[in-house]
Amino acid sequence: MNAAEITDLFTRADGQYLCARWGRPIVPVVFGVEDSTLQTVKGAIEAVVALANHKMAETDPELGANLMVFFFRDWAELLDVPNLDRLVEGLEPLVARLQAADANQYRVFRFDTANAIRAAFVFIRMDAALSDVPAETLALSQAVQVILLWSDTAFTDRSALAVAGDHTILRPEIGAIIRAAYDPVLPAVATDPAHALRLAARIAPQS
Template sequence: MDMMDIQAMFSGPDGAYRFARWRRPIVPVVFGVEDATLAVFKGAFQAVCHVAGHDMAETDAEMGANLMVFFCRDWAELGQVPGLDQLIPDLAGLVRRLTEAGANQYRGFRHESDGAIRAGFVLLRLDDRMSSIPAEVIALTQAVQVILLWGNQAFDALPALTVTEGRAVLSPDIARLIRAAYDRVLPDASNDPSHALRLSARLASSPSQ
């Protein structure tokens, strides 16, 4: 990946560059699944945090949990989750838009004053397509997609996961980019496209494995 590839991965539909990573340790919690799936998600978040060199924790001092994953069968179910409308602005409007679009997933973030990720919210609707995907693949995909503030089309050209020996694993190129993005020398957030050049330089100097 060169600078332009990286810049595209952190650009929105308007073409503006928006990079952000977590500063505080990630504290995930998953609602609406069985205990076995909870363990799968925790393992996926731990794996991606390990790649990033970032920490997980048991609790966040301000929020308790700062990465919340909600599974549902119908988007309307989210309106019945106590307090969710206090965490996600205009939840009713969001539910309406997701329903109209036929979407099966949504990710949203709250940010620190300087733009770093403060909290993340993942909403997943178990439609026929989502239900056909192994829990391990869903968990690892979502873990990758919340570790950074990616652009909407970040993984169109380069998928986040690859298959090795019949098992879905993190793409080596994506793993290297995540690792570079969490270099302590870099800022936690940036809207300057030249930030992509700094990421590119770190990729060029890092080992391929």
């Protein structure tokens, strides 16, 4: 991908360029699924974290778990989750907006003092459309979308995933961007579009 295409992936609907990565090891916890699906989701997260050359941990010293993934059938179920309103500010009006929009997924990020990602909450309402998606595909898609703060329109027109034979895989160019964004030389947070040039330089074919 060239710099312009990368810029689009991190330019939000309001025109702001913003790319942020995790500033601490990721500690996931998954709610609302059977054990087999739990392993699928955690396996996808582990694979994407390894791709980024980032780290996972057993516990987060501040939150215990800092990546919380919720599967459910109705948005209203979130209002019954103990203490979730303390972790996600404005939970009740958010649920009302998502219900009105008939949304089937949403992600909330929290940031540290340097504006790197310190926590994320992934909400997945298993409607008819998502119920038809294989667990492996759904898990990989969510893992990719939570490893970086992408634009809110990044994957509107084209998925981060591709089909290869009988398997769904991460598109190689998206994987390359994830790896590049976690280069320790680059900042954890960037608001200057010139950052996309630095990403592009890291994924350009080497002669």
